[in-house]
Amino acid sequence: MSKKKNGANIPIASKKIGCRLWKSGKALKTTAGVSVITLGSIALALAVNANAASPTVKSAFPPPPSDTTVNWENDKPLYYEIDQTGKEHPKPQLLLGDKTTPAWCLGLGVPLPNNSIPAQQSKKNEILNKLTDEQIAVLNNVQYLGRKAGDLEGYAEAQHATYKLLDEAGDSVNQTKDVIVKDNTLLHDANKIKTGADNLIKEAKKMRELPSFNNQTIQIIQGVPKKITNTKGVLGNFPYVKVNIDGVKQVISGNDLTITADATSKLGVQKKAITFVNKDGGISPSDLPYTLYSTDGDDTGTLSQTVTATQDPSTATATVNINVIGLGEFTLSKSSTNDAFSKAMMDGAEFTAYTTSDDKPVKLSDGQDGYPITVTHGTSADKTNLVLKMGKDGLVGAKNLDKLKKYYAKETKAPAGFALNAKKIPITFDKDSKFNADDSNYQDNVSVQDIPTGSVSGTKVDADTKTTTPQGIGNLKNVTYGAFWEDGTPMKWSDGLTDETENSTENLPITLTAGTKVNDTNVEFKVDDKSNFGFQNIPLVKNKTRFYLQETATSPGYSLFTKKIWVDLSETNHVNVDTNDFDESGIKAEDKAAAIQIIFDKAQDVNGSLPGMNGAGFEGQPIDGNKEKTVKVTSGPGTDANGFQVNGLTVFDGKANIAAGNANPDGLAVANWKFVEINPPKGTVAINPFTLKSAIKSDKNGHPVSYHFVFTDDVTHQTIMESDVDASKLVDNNIALKVNLGTMVDKAKLPTIKTKAHSADGDQIIQIKEVSKTTRMYDDATFINVEKGDQIFSYLHRIVTDKDGKITDKIVKTLNFVADDETVKTQKHRFETTADTTKDLDIPEGATVTYVFTEDDFDGNSNPKTDEPKAKHDDLKDQDQTLTVEKEKPTTPSSSTPPSTPEKSSKPIYNIIIPNTGAKVAGYLTALGVMLLGAVSFITYKWFKKSKKEDEGSVK
The missing domain is CATH 2.60.40.10 (Immunoglobulins)
Structure with missing residues (x-):
């Protein structure tokens, strides 16, 4: 087939044309690439949702082979087409010689020769010649979608859809009336083929549908994003976008297109500002079908079957025009010529705006479509022209001027007491203008201002507290400062501004606003009683806006701080309404406290x-x-x-x-x-x-x-x-x-320890009722200078003294305690423990048993195993630390009655023995009594030993 160039289509990449060989009046098929199509004289590069990147050509499928056969198997039909006469036509899948690329029949009921005949390319086939470019594009898309499905059902649906589209266009001899399947067909659901074909046609046509804003002109305000919604819901089909205008950006989100034009964008209507393409590498309708085969017939296709094979979907292109509007806003401020006047005195001044190109006044009716010129500061003083009257804020202004034009403002009426200023004040808008998002205007702020005077005020403060409250016994009184120009020369009181306006002889010497003069020549002063200082009428001429203050004498309790305190009274400083000066206020002059x-x-x-x-x-x-x-x-x-x-x-x-x-x-x-x-x-x-x-x-x-x-x-x-x-x-x-x-x-200072030991009933004797394996014993300690964290150990000694006075000492319990807040407060602690006193029954005759508590006090950081305690209470003879155990003498049985065997639960009987500790005895035994008691005790002892062996363990 022949390929045409069409200047109305969007390019994707460079055209690639295969070589054509003509033999015997027939054209052999060669692979054709994608055409370059230009818009005007500029080739467009497209990118997916991008503005500048140029993509490479991408095709959906490899191109069909250049010279091949058409293969099919009649004994393997997918389904049957029923034509208008009711005749059944088997429809196998057609594949090109590579046995991979599918091809579709265009003529229903036109038989194909056997599949060994080489396929030949015809010039424009008669069937296709009758179709419009749009009809061919839809037909191509149906076959592309069928190939994309990649299965037999997709192929069959695309074949049936092809016949339906040709019938719809009135471009077929035999028309399809129905689809059937049989036992010999590869597919078995005729309704699915028909429904699928209808869906393919809908989808193919949807691929050709353009966004609702196609070829519309959208008004854009510079700096303001404009969102347009595609009501057809097809914007997602156009991922390749090209912005053709500098300074314009686009963003796509779902079916919303947002366009923004910045300050550099060209104003006015811009045709085809943005282009949208559905497929990178797609082909234009005029170049469809992509590949056309005609077998064994002439170029008309009437005497042979015609088949098509496609590679890419057809290209759909949309464009948007924009009308860019730029808005400009100006604000003009007027200030006084010297410190004698405030901005409030500018009330009543009038300014007129002019167009620079013709020096004509700007008219209030000169606003742009939908954006009338509007006053922003001051009030309108004319019904026709832009004349602005200034208020007490010293400002006039207007918005919605044409940003493309240049203007100037000129004072046309002076306020009371001021001469008319005929100077032209330029008003321009460019890419560096600040954008006001509130009113969508680019701003130009201009001012009329004469040389002002300045003033300085501040406070002497403590460098640490940043306040006037002194530290210690110091004060912040009588601190002295001097003022010096930037070159180090002293500032003089006579350096104040002289008003050199014509016919004026007024002088404004430098004067104090807070503090006390120290020198009548140079500006040197003390702070006042509130540590404040200040002076005004400083002339700010010939770049003399910078000077410094330096401390010359300090106050009691503070060091002298010689660092320069720089002051810059440029026109950027605020106006002090009290002094009508540009003011450097709030200076914190700091000194370090001694x-x-x-x-x-x-x-x-x-x-x-x-x-x-x-x-x-x-x-x-x-x-x-x-x-x-x-x-x-x-x-x-x-x-x-x-x-x-x-x-x-x-x-x-x-x-x-x-x-x-x-x-x-x-x-x-x-x-x-x-x-x-x-x-x-x-x-x-x-x-x-x-x-x-x-x-x-x-x-x-x-x-x-x-x-x-x-x-x-x-x-x-x-x-x-x-x-x-x-x-x-x-x-x-x-x-x-x-x-x-x-x-x-x-x-x-060393701690001391005193203790008092006692049994459960409060005395120092272990009573018979207290003898057990867990006899409770207590030691109440009283301290002096014991400190929190001290490690206090209490040791319970069991001391056995035999009849000869030999002492055996054994520690049976060790108690430890760490002194806490309560111990430090009371200087007391009770140690409590138990001991097995039943074994004391076995001591030999004449022996005694005592229990003695001793204590050690170690520092909290000491190691008790290696370090010496800082206090001890370890006198084993101290009776306050001692508990005593003594046996009670058993009753001697009568000689007529032999001693009975004790019951199993019988226990030994103890008597209280008070050791030689100074305690008083209620009575004394006679020597004879002692002898008798000894004899009885011996007999009782022998009897008791025998009974104990028989009933061992009964004592608790």
Whole structure:
């Protein structure tokens, strides 16, 4: 077939034309590529939802072979077509010689020769010649969709749809009337073929449907996104978009197209500003069908069967035109020629806007479609032209001017007391203009302004607190500053502005607004009682907008700060309505408060040695009007002045001061302080408190001359240290005193322990009823100087003393306890335990058993296995620590009655024996009684031993 160029279609890539060979009047088929189609003289590059990228050509399927046969198998029909006469036509699948590429018959009922005959290309076939480009495009899309389905059903549906489309176009000899399937067909659902064919036709036509905004002209305001909705719902079929206008961007979301034109876009109507294409590499309708085969017949196709094969869908193209409108807005401000006038005095001035190209006034009716010229500042003073009257805000302005044009404003009526200013004030809009999203206008702000005067105001503040509240015993009075021009020369009071306007002789010398003059020539002043300062009428001419303030004298308790405080009174500063000056207000002139740093070593006297002690707590307490907060520090390890590591280092510095909630990061404020040891190390007595007294000497002008510091022991009243510091040393340095007070020594204090042992009934005797394997015993300890965290151990000793006085000591229980807050508060603790006292029945005759408590007190950080306790209570003869057990003598049975065997549950009987501890005995036995008792006891003992063996374990 022949390929035509069509200038109305959208290009995808370069055209690729295969070679045609003509033999015997017939054209052999060659693969044709995609045509380049131009729009005007510019080739377009398309990208998926992009604005600039140029894609490569992509085809849906490989191209059909250049010279091949058409293959089919008549004995394998997919289904049967029924024509208008009722005749059945078997429809097998047609494949080209590669046995892969499907081909479709165009003529219903036209037989094909056998499939060994080479396929030949015909010129435009008679059937296709009768179809429009749109009909051919839909036909191509049906076959493309059938090939895309990739199965036999898809092929059959596309074949049936092909016949239906030709019938619809009135371009067929035999018309399809129905579809049937039989036992010999490969497909078995005729309704599915028919329904599928109808759906293919609908989808193929949908692929040709263009968005609802195709070829419409959309009005766009520069800088304002414009959203257009495609009501047909087909925008998703056009992923390849090309924006043809600079400064215009598009974004597609679903079926919404949003177009934005920036400040650089061309104004006015732009034809085909955006192009949409459905397929990258698609072919135009005029070049369809993509491949056409005619077998064994002439070029008309009437004497032979005609088949088609397709590679890509047909190309559908849509365009959008835009009309870009640019809006401009100007605001003109007018300010005074000197500090005698405020913006409010500009009320009544009138300005007229003109078009620069012809110097004609802008008319109120010159606005653009839907956007009339509107006043934004001031009021309209004319019914026809854009004349603006200024109000008390000193502003006039208007919006919705044509951004493409240039304008100027000129004062046409001066306010009362001012000469008319005939200067033209240009108004232009360009790509750098600020965009006002509220009214969709690009802005140009212009002003009319003469040389102003300036003023300065500020406050002297503490550099740490940023307030006028001083630290310690200092104050912020009488601080003095001087003003200097940028080159270092002093500013003079006579340097004020001289109004050189014609016929004016008014002079405006520099004057103070807050503070007191110090010098009649140069601008030098003291702050007032509220620490404020200020002066006005500073001439801002010949680039003299920069100057600086510098402190020349400070106040008591503060260092002199010589850093330059720069002031820039350019026209960007705000106007002070009180002085009608451009004003640098709110200056914070800062001074650092003088600070004290104190260091000393905390130590303990150990046999004449003074080892440093860590963990001692100290407070620096404000006294005598000192409003600072109490500062707390703890002695610890550190480095001394010689670089050696030491213990017990105690430092009152800026870090401690800040931690206390005070402001000075460099040390304690110069004031009166009392220093107290509030937490002496365990086992020590606190040092004597001592006091620091600070005094400031000032001159007649209230400026500091010197500082006097005295440290005094509060108990002995001895002077620890005294020092004088010259105020001249506190220039850009606020450390007034840095002192090492040497070594502070604590005295040791040791804890003590006293105890009282008792049994369950409260006495120190283990009664018979108390004898068991778990006899309860108690020891009530009373302490002095026991501290929280101390490890207190109580040991229960069992001491057996035989008849010869030999003592056997064994610890049967060890109890431990860590002193808590309650123990420290009460200095008491009860130790409670149990012991097996039944074994005490077996002791030999004449032996005694006692239980004795002893205690050790270890520091909380000590190791009880290796370290010595800091307190002991270990006297084994101390009767307050002792519990005593003694047997009771059994009753002797009568001689006529032999002793009976004890019941299994019988228990030995104990009597109370009070040891030789100073306790009183109610009566004394006679010597004879003792002898008789001994004899009876021996017999009873023998009997009891025998009974015990028989009833072992009955005692509890």
